[in-house]
Amino acid sequence: MVERAVEALLAISSRPELLARHGLSTDEFTSAFPAAIEALRGRKSASNADRRQFVAEMLQHLVDRGVAGSVTTPEYGSETVYRVDSPDWGPIAIIQKGCPDGVHSSVNWSVPEWAEETYLWWVCSSLKMHPGEHIAKGVARLRKQFRERNGPFLSGVIFHSDLCGGPNRPCPKMGYGQVINGKSVPPPCIYVLPRRGDGTQHADEMRELHFPRALLRAFQVTDADLYTGEVAFHERQNGAVRTTISARFGAGRSSIFRSTS
Numbered sequence: 001m002v003e004r005a006v007e008a009l010l011a012i013s014s015r016p017e018l019l020a021r022h023g024l025s026t027d028e029f030t031s032a033f034p035a036a037i038e039a040l041r042g043r044k045s046a047s048n049a050d051r052r053q054f055v056a057e058m059l060q061h062l063v064d065r066g067v068a069g070s071v072t073t074p075e076y077g078s079e080t081v082y083r084v085d086s087p088d089w090g091p092i093a094i095i096q097k098g099c100p101d102g103v104h105s106s107v108n109w110s111v112p113e114w115a116e117e118t119y120l121w122w123v124c125s126s127l128k129m130h131p132g133e134h135i136a137k138g139v140a141r142l143r144k145q146f147r148e149r150n151g152p153f154l155s156g157v158i159f160h161s162d163l164c165g166g167p168n169r170p171c172p173k174m175g176y177g178q179v180i181n182g183k184s185v186p187p188p189c190i191y192v193l194p195r196r197g198d199g200t201q202h203a204d205e206m207r208e209l210h211f212p213r214a215l216l217r218a219f220q221v222t223d224a225d226l227y228t229g230e231v232a233f234h235e236r237q238n239g240a241v242r243t244t245i246s247a248r249f250g251a252g253r254s255s256i257f258r259s260t261s
Contacts, residue, residue, distance in 0.1 A: 001127070002127055002128065009033075012029065013026055013029055013030055013033075014026075048080065050162075051080075051096060051098070051123040051161075052073070052074075052080060052096065054123060054161065054162050055080075055082060055094065055096050055121055055123060056071070056073050056082070057180055057181050058160070058180065058185070058188070059071040059082055059084055059094065061178065061180050061218055062084065062214060062215065062218045065217070065218040067086070067214045067215075067217050067218045068084050068085065068086045068214060069085050069086045069087055070084075070085045071083070071084050071085075072084075072085075079095075080095065080096035080097075081093055081094070081095050081096075081112060082094040082096065083112075083114075083115075084211070086210075086214065088210070089116065089210035089211075089214075090115075090116030090117075090210075091114055091115055091116055092115065092116060092117050092118075092119070092210070092211045093111065093112045093114075093115035093117070093118040093119070094118075094119050094121050094158075095109050095118065095119065095120050095121065096121050096123060097109070097120055097121065097122055097123070098122070098123060098124060099122065099124035099125075099126045099134055099138075100120075100122045100124065100134050100135060100137060100138020100139075100141075100157070100159070101129075101134055101137035101138060101141075103141070105120070105122060105138065106120070106138045106141035106142055106145075107141055107145060109154075111151065111152040111153065111154065115152075116210070117155040117156075117209055117210060117211050118152070118154050118155055119154065119155055119156050119157060119158055119211060120138075120154060120156075120157045120158070121157075121158040121160070121188075122134070122135075122138060122157065122158065122159045122160075122161075123160070123161045124159065124161055125161050125162070125163055127163075127168060127169075131159060131169065131189070132245075132247070132255070132257060134159065135157075135159050135189075135191070135245065136245060136257055136259070138157065139157070139191075139231055139243060139245055140243065140259070140261075142154070142157070142193070142231075143233055143241060143243055146193070146194075146233060147233075147241070153193070154193050155192065155193060155209055155211070156190060156191055156192040156193050156209065156211075156212065156231075157190075157191050157193065157231075158188050158189065158190050158191075158215075159188070159189045159191075160188035160189060162183075164185070164186055164188070164189075165177060165184060165185060165186040171186040172249045172250070172253065173186045173187050173227065173249050173250070174186045176219045176220055176221050176227075177219075178218070178219050178220070186219075187215070187216055187219040187221055187227060188215060189229060189247065190212045190215065190216070190227075190228050190229060191228075191229040191230060191231050191245065191247075192209060192212060192228060192229070192230045192231070193231050194231065194232055194233060212224055212228045213228075216228070223251075225248075226248055226249075226250055226251055227248055227249060227250065228248060229245065229246050229247045229248055230244075230245075230246045231243070231244070231245050231246075232244045232246075236260075240260050240261065241260070241261060242258060242259070242260045243258065243259050243260075243261075244256065244257070244258050245257040245258075
């Protein structure tokens with residue numbers, strides 16, 4: 001579908017009568033085409049309101065289900081960091097970002113001092129790659145941060161946008177879908193990251209965290225371990241690091257990706 005869209009855009013250059021309606025010659029269109037695409041990307045990326053609303057509605061769902069006590073949304077113009085509070089656990093920080101393969105979405109963040117747990121929430125509406133490829137690229141950037149950054153690190157990452165569960169991004173977890181703002185939404189994909197000093201832990205050693213269980217409980221998932229993914233970094237004797245990403249979506253249903261660099 002994406003390739004056909006690209007072909008359609010390129011075919012416009014062979015329609016001088018159509019270009020003339022917009023005051024362009026074929027040469028002018030060909031010359032301006034790359035900059036026009038970048039301008040469109042910039043306009044789409046610059047508008048963060050829809051992504052903010054999506055994450056805010058998802059987190060409010062936790063409050064509506066009685067899983068969380070309150071959600072504090074970021075003020076306009078500030079960093080998109082949400083605070084989720086509950087009497088059962090300490091404050092949770094959710095850092096909203098775009099597609100994980102970008103530097104801004106995987107490198108430019110910091111853990112708030114007040115947060116007991118901190119998560120990157122990748123709200124990615126790109127169809128350029130399979131969701132698993134997006135996640136793998138983001139995790140590859142985080143691996144370097146995990147090894148080199150000082151201070152507190154992320155507890156995990158979440159990959160979920162308004163595309164999830166729809167025809168362009170089918171979800172095997174739709175059986176647990178909940179109606180949020182009039183639309184059936186599947187449980188998000190959650191990946192727990194290793195603790196500092198636990199870089200050699202095995203992929204099946206689940207880290208005990210509050211928020212993944214709370215988020216899944218809001219979707220009536222009672223056995224969170226069967227629906228919580230994990231990222232592990234295994235450092236080898238030769239200095240190479242093997243990354244393992246485990247995605248889980250039910251009993252006996254999982255997908256594992258490994259890479260070494």
